[in-house]
Structures are given as C-alpha cells and as structure tokens.
Amino acid sequence: MFSFKAExxxxxxxxxxxxxxxxxxxxSGIYASLNCGLGSDDxxxxxxxxRARIASDMGVTAGELLTVHQIHSATVxxxxxxxxPATAPQADAMVTKRAGxxxxxxxxxxTPVLFADTSARVIGAAHAGWKGAxxxxxxxxxxxxxxxxxxxxxxxxxxxxxxxxxxxxxGPEFRDRFLQANAANDKWxxxxxxxxxxxxxxxxxxxxxxxxxxxGTVERLxxxxxxxxxxxxxYRRTTHRGEPDYGRQMSVIVLSPPA
Numbered sequence: 001m002f003s004f005k006a007e008x009x010x011x012x013x014x015x016x017x018x019x020x021x022x023x024x025x026x027x028s029g030i031y032a033s034l035n036c037g038l039g040s041d042d043x044x045x046x047x048x049x050x051r052a053r054i055a056s057d058m059g060v061t062a063g064e065l066l067t068v069h070q071i072h073s074a075t076v077x078x079x080x081x082x083x084x085p086a087t088a089p090q091a092d093a094m095v096t097k098r099a100g101x102x103x104x105x106x107x108x109x110x111t112p113v114l115f116a117d118t119s120a121r122v123i124g125a126a127h128a129g130w131k132g133a134x135x136x137x138x139x140x141x142x143x144x145x146x147x148x149x150x151x152x153x154x155x156x157x158x159x160x161x162x163x164x165x166x167x168x169x170x171g172p173e174f175r176d177r178f179l180q181a182n183a184a185n186d187k188w189x190x191x192x193x194x195x196x197x198x199x200x201x202x203x204x205x206x207x208x209x210x211x212x213x214x215x216g217t218v219e220r221l222x223x224x225x226x227x228x229x230x231x232x233x234x235y236r237r238t239t240h241r242g243e244p245d246y247g248r249q250m251s252v253i254v255l256s257p258p259a
Contacts, residue, residue: 001034001057006158008219009253012118014099016058017253019112019160019221021231025050027247035233035247036067037106038085042247051104051250058102058254065102065252068094070127074136076144079103093126093141097148102254108233109225111162111206112251115141117150123255128206134178138209155215160223160251163236165190165201167226172196225249 003018010017025034026049031042034050048062055065063082068091077089079096094103095115103125105112110129116122126132126141138157145155169192178185188205189198203220210218225232238246 001053003057004161004221004223006114006160006219006221008156008217009114009116009158012116012156014118014121014256014258015116015123015253016256017114017116017158017251018054018057019114019158019223019251020054020249022233022247022249023231025053030238030243030245031247034249036104036250037108037248040247041245054104054250054252055102058252059256060100060102060254064100065104066094067104067106067250068092070106072129072131074132074140076126076137076140078144078148092128092132092137093124093144095122095124095141095144095148096255097122099255099257102252104250104252106248106250107160107162107225108235108246108248109163111202112160113138113141113206113210114158114160114251114253115145116156116253116255117145117154119154120149120151121255122148122150123253125251125253130200130202130205133202133206133209134181138206139213142213142215152214153216156217157210157215157219159203159207159210159218159220161221161225161232161249162202162206163226163234164203164222164224165199167224167236168200168202169194170198170200172198174198174200
C-alpha cells in the first residue's frame with residue numbers, strides 16, 4: 001500500500017508513519033478507493049476494510065488505529081488507551097507516549113500534521129483546517145506533547161497533503177478575519193481572478209504557525225489534494241462538481257515498542 005513519507009520523520013528511530021492516498025482500498029464510485037471516512041455515506045464495511053488495511057500497513061490491529069470525531073477545533077486528546085469509532089472523543093488532534101497505538105487524522109483538503117519527539121517517545125497527529133490552524137490546534141498539540149515530556153527543540157513536524165494556494169479561493173470576509181487577528185496575515189493571500197476575492201496559502205500558514213512555535217524541524221510535503229484527483233480526495237473539488245459526498249484520506253503515525 002502506497003503512502004507518502006516525510007523525510008524528517010522517516011529518519012527518526014522508533015517511528016512509523018504514512019500520509020496515505022486514496023489508492024489501495026475497496027470503496028467504489030466517488031469514494032474509490034481507500035476512503036477512511038466513517039462520517040461519509042460510503043458503505044461502512046468498505047470503510048472498515050480500508051482502515052484495517054492502513055492499520056496492517058502500520059503494524060497494528062484495526063482496533064489500535066485511532067481517530068477522533070473531528071470538529072475543526074483546537075481540542076487535543078491525550079491517548080492512554082484505545083477506543084472504538086463509536087466512543088471516539090470530539091477533538092482535532094491526539095498525542096500519546098504509548099507504543100503500539102496508531103494515531104490517524106482524516107482530511108480532504110485540510111492539512112494533516114504528524115509530530116514526533118523520539119527522545120521523549122511522544123508522538124502526535126493533528127487535523128488542521130483553516131479554522132483549527134487559526135484558533136490554535138497546532139500549538140495545542142505541541143503543548144500536549146510537552147506535557148507528556150517532549151521538548152520543543154526535539155519535535156519534528158511534517159505538513160502533509162492539503163489544498164494548495166492555487167486552488168483555494170476565498171471571499172473578502174475570510175481574509176478580513178485573518179487581518180483582524182494580525183495584519184501580518186496578509187502575506188498568506190494574493191488576489192484571485194474574481195474581483196475582491198483571494199487565494200489563500202493554507203500550507204504556508206500552517207508551516208508558519210509551526211515555525212513560530214519554535215519546534216526543532218518542520219517539513220512540508222507540498223502536495224495538493226485538489227489538483228491530483230488520482231491520489232487524493234478533495235472536498236472543494238467535490239463541491240465544484242456538485243457531487244453529493246466525498247471520501248477522506250488518512251495520515252497516521254505510530255510509536256514502536258522499545259527494543
């Protein structure tokens with residue numbers, strides 16, 4: 001099964017990770033093929049099989065691959081034990097120091113970010129759409145890792161596939177919200193072809209928030225979910241086509257047991 005890897009995470013010991021694509025699953029139609037979104041209208045058996053395939057690739061059981069009920073918040077869950085999809089908490093990030101539990105986040109244009117401090121044996125995964133990134137999900141994830149013993153200088157973060165600036169047109173009220181928070185946020189916007197509208201650079205905004213948090217390493221994969229239909233699901237592409245629903249790809253990180 002194919003997944004993109006971040007070189008900075010791949011170089012770390014005791015870590016397995018993957019930014020999985022939409023390829024390699026059993027779903028069909030608009031969900032083809034590795035749709036991992038239990039909140040979609042896809043066949044639940046197919047979604048469960050897709051998630052089981054990712055779990056196997058990560059070296060864990062299906063029950064050890066955890067996701068949360070994502071709500072575009074700045075809420076982080078500290079994982080000490082497994083839960084079921086039915087009992088998953090509402091949050092947009094997870095952190096843990098427990099080996100053998102895979103942390104998975106779903107996205108279909110939003111930004112998945114995977115974190116690791118192998119010296120402290122702490123990992124994290126965050127779902128950062130514009131709202132989560134704007135309200136502090138990345139900083140909250142780092143703080144939660146530090147609370148488990150991580151050190152900022154030792155944290156590596158990888159920014160996965162998401163919608164690129166070339167595909168992310170927003171209205172003036174969207175940009176105004178960012179400028180009201182900080183006038184320097186103007187740098188993440190350029191005028192679009194539509195008068196009064198702008199193209200927003202979500203990837204750069206997320207990376208800048210991580211850089212400002214003064215962690216050790218930030219890597220960007222620079223892969224656009226909207227532009228590459230073969231590899232990725234995209235909420236915005238689905239919206240533009242008037243399709244009734246969309247799939248979600250998963251990004252995962254797991255800490256290996258001590259040798």
